[in-house]
Amino acid sequence: MHPSHVPAHRSTKASHEIAPGVIPSRRTTSRRLVGIFLAATLLTGCQPGSTTTAASSPTGPAAPPPATPTPGTATAPGLTAPQRLTTLAATITAAPGDHTTEPQQGRPTRGGDLSMTTGYVFHPEYLWHDTGTSAGLMPANPPAGIQPAVHIENPEAKRRAHELIHVSGLLAELTVIEPRRATMAELLRVHTGDHIQHIKTQSDLRGGGDAGDGFSPVGPGSYAIARLAAGGLIELVTAVARGEVTNGYALTRPPGHHATADRGMGFCLFNNIAVAARHAQAELGLPRIAIVDWDAHHGNGTQSIFYTDPSVLTISLHQAGCFPPDSGWIRENGAGDGTGYAINVPLPPGTGHAAYLHAMTExxxxxLERFAPDLILLANGFDASVFDPMARQMLTADSYRAMTRMLTDAADRLCHGRLVAAHEGGYSPFYVPYCALAFLEELAGTTTRVTDPLAAVVADYAAEPLQPHQNAVIDEAAQLVSRIGAHEIAAAP
Ligand SMILES: [Zn+2]
Incomplete structure (x- = not known):
């Protein structure tokens, strides 16, 4: 049965008794202290658009907080800092039975469609891609004073996202699709033989190596795991093309959107989404592919692979000038036959919910309407979240939910709901899971009873209105939409 046809209380009954985000009693005190410290840090920091920072809060007695925390709603911006602390404390110390948030309705457009299902790809091997002992993104080098630590692209955010998807009960409502390893022929549709061999050679080294830029570790055996990531996305796209599922999410690792045809970079070995797009074109009868990339960093690899190809539209929303440096500007609009089919929206640092939704709308x-794709692929990075250490954007889990609804609605209108997402970046181990859950709930047209426990804390970020300097970029990039198809029109007799 598809979740959209289940009564509103169904997901509650199906969920496990232990609600993620709800803390077992023996750890309540320490978690509460951590939560309050976090909240205090955020609430006293610089919050754009905030009118309720600690410094400006009334000093008199605080009004009582709402009886029930309401994460994900717009009520929190009206709370004072002390009220918000109380709200967060109530959230993180609530007993399972106190979790009374009502399940939301599924997307109305899915209301009568009994055949709609969502595919899900995951494999434990994805967590075995070993990025070693780098300090963040710097290779460990004790003689140079760089202490060994954990690489920023490590399994933890992905592991926790998968676990939350499982424990929330959502996994039981998805169609699990087993990944396989991409073949050499499938990789060669995108990558050079030299690059594939380079990854294999590095992977065969006892201590591993690097994919190409010095910051993208290839662990021992990572060649096989990277093929399992690309092959997992191929299997998911295949299932969607055959109508076995309507849409889907591949929670794969390593990521792919920075990898070019001949070089790995930005933690990416093979460009999973490009390999899947070429497979869809070559084998599945889906010639027109749109790739939307909302990872906080420019999808430079994907763009470069399709830069002269009008059959693949690439649209990247990213933080301007973040990574790669000097990449992803509005002027990069495709070349040759592909002129007009690469769109970049370099959003200023600090861009949040309202501006992202405006960029989606404008x-x-x-x-997508103008291009009329047969399939929409999504390079799904959660590193534009407000908690991410690798970018400076301000999205929340609810932002991802709202953007996902826009994309699923577009896919429903344009290509029979065919929307396939590949996991890309996202480096906050404690927040990526809530973003991933919100995204996947929306994709599947259902909800669990797990809500974002930090929604009240980040409400000021979420409430920031569209800023003029953000709007200026969006206005300029929006002018590119009319160029889609212009080359084809100009070339016609
Ligand atoms: Zn990223």
């Missing part, structure tokens, strides 16, 4: 959706 650029992504009209571009």
């Amino acid at each position: 650029i992504v959706l009209p571009a």
Whole structure:
């Protein structure tokens, strides 16, 4: 049975008794202290658009907080800092039975469609891609004073996202699709033989090596795992093309969108989404592919692979000038036959919910309408979240939910719901899981009873209105939409 046809209380009954985000009693005190410290840090920090920072809060007695925390709603911006602390404390110390948030309704557009299902790809091997002892993104080098630590692209955020998807009960409502390893022929549709051999050679080294830029570790055996990531996305796209599932999410690792045809970079070995796109074109009868990339960093690898190809539209929303440096500007608009089919939206640092939704409305959706894809692929990075250490954007779990609804609605209108997401970045181990759950709930047209426990804390970020300097970028990039198809029109007799 598809979740959209289940009564509103169904997901509650199906969920496990232990609600993630709810803390067992023996750890309540320490978790509460951690939570309050976190909240205090955030609430006293610089919050754009905030009118309720600690410094400006009334000093008199605080009004009582809402009886029930309401994460994900717009009520929190009206709370004072002390009220918000109380709200967060109530959230993180609530007993399972206190979790009374009502399940939301599934997307209305899915209401009568009994055949709609969502595929899900995951494999434990994805967590075995060993990125070693780098300090963040710097290779460990004790003689140079760089202490060994954990690489920023480590398994933890992905592991926790998968676990939350499982424990929330959502996994039971998905169609699990087993990944396989991409073949050499499938990789060669995108990558050079030299690059594939380079990854294999590095992977065969006892201590591993690097994919190409000095910051992208290839662990021992990572060649096989990277093929399992690309092959997992191929299997998911295949299932969607055959109608076995309507849409899907591949929670794969290593990521792919920075990898070019001949070089790994930005923690990416093979460009999973490009390999899947070429497979869809070559084997599945889906010639027109749109790739939307909302990872906080520019999808430079994907763009470069399809830069002269009008059959693949690439749209990247990212933080301007973040990574790679000097990449992803508006002027990069495709070349040759592909002129007009690469769209970049370099959003200023600090861009949040309202501006991202505005960019979706003004650029992504009209571009998709104009291109009329047979399949929409999503390079799904959660590193534009407010908690991410690798970018400076301000999205929340609810932002991802809202953007996902826009994309699923577009896919419903344009290509029979065919939307396939590949996991890309996202480096906050404690927040990525909530973003991933919100995304996947929306994709599947259902909800669990797990809500974002930090929604009240980040409400000021979420409430920031569209800023003029953000709007200026979006306005400029929106002018590109009309160029889609212009080359084909100009070339016609
Ligand atoms: Zn990223």
